[in-house]
Amino acid sequence: MSRIKVYKHDIFVARKATRYPTTQCGLIFVKEGQVTYKTKENLPRTLSAGDFTIYHSDRIRALESHADNGKFNADIITFEPSLFRQFCDNLHLSIAQTTDSEVHSYALNESHEIANDILTILLKAKDSGASTESMLESLAQALIYEILSIEPNFQTMVRSACDQGTAEKVIGFIEINIEGDVSLESTASFLGMSIATLKRRLAAEGLSFSQILKIKRVNHAATKLRLSNKSIAQIAIESGFKSAAHFSTAFKGVQGMTPKEFRQHVKKG
Template sequence: MSLITVTHIRNFIPRKRERYPASKNGIFIVSKGRISFNLPDGSEASLQAGDFTLYNSSQLKDITINTEYGEFSATYLDFDLSIFQTFMNQFGDFELNQQPDEHIKFNKTDIEIHQLKELILSLANSSTQNNYALTQLSLGLLSLMVEQYPALLLTIAQASNLTVTQKVIHYIDHNIENSISLDTLARYMRMSPATLKRRLSAEDLSFSNLLKIKRIAHAATLLRASNKSITQIAYESGFKSAAHFSTAFKAYHGQTPKDFRALIEKNRRKRIKS
């Protein structure tokens, strides 16, 4: 499994918020255009072309893309949870109470940090990732960032601490193509299946419903962002057949995968014409 996932964004398609989103953490890099968002304290922050930041997706709200000066493009470097946990382990029971005064961002003037970020991006884009090298380089990057802005330690700590539900979502997202059972998930969580069911039930969740919704959400993303066939998307999202996928998708979205994709394409063409 890759410890760093690279996602390139070349346009912005507003869509309904995912029901059970996984918190994504890592580096967000803006190549073109400008993006603004609200922080947990209500303040607004922004990034423009050339800026990059350490981010926790659960903390960003009301995202707005500005294409006044041309198209928008950006890149996510999503770090696996283990990278943040390994980094935080060196601090033991270190008390985190320093809040950043403002949103912290970097650019090319932060020479060492920028160069290390570019090296990580290059290696993460390789068809054969070297997870050991990526982990060590990522730990070095986080160290340089925290050395310059100690308040970033709080962001990293928040990224490394997940609730039971968030850990379940994290596991499903990273194994979405595979067969996932309550037993295998319970072993990963280091608890009995009965305890896991009880913990999820306390948050009004069921394992089977959560798994189905996450598979449908993953499939919807592939329908929007790829040209893969509906059958291929069904299997890559963990469904046993295209027919089963189509039935489950229509029950949730009110339309078949084929109609869903056609509507996305129709809306895309409207935006281009306008």
């Protein structure tokens, strides 16, 4: 699975918070209209058309879209945290110093030519579907490096993306592989620890692997029920459930209604 994903938005809609959310990090690139949000320090920020910035979901709040002459268009480019960890491991000491926790030049734009060019190439390479994953990751890391060269204080966000607990790492792995064969064994192997160690660390956080996996599969299915016209049986299979009956039972246990009732509720809303 790709560690880089691009989500195209024509509006940002507030959504109900989900259990076991995972940290999201990457870039926001506004093409048309404006995006407003507040920092962790409750400072207001605005991104206008042509602006882009590094973001970390734990450090931004009240994200809203604003149309300009009825038009809004923005790309959210998410980087799997392991990509940031790999970058941190190779971070050059020349840009390893920061002056304070507040980012001064929080937005970049077309005037930052090299960063803008790399971002443009990355988006085109991703859209083409013909580029290798290693090429996309190299472009992403070059872009992060260039942004940090312009504004070293962004390093706070980059490093915070690297500092994940066991539960967050498990959640991230599940979300990336949610439509595949996710198991306790494959997760432990990915994290480089034994099954017993993984169970013990999750238990220390009051969690279990099966509990997290069920919640994330149901959340994934709920998104498909909301956004697609696929049959409930097909969504059950794509979300990793062995049968429609098993899916219905698990879904009702989490959402408080059956998949069919959920879809009807969404359509009425």
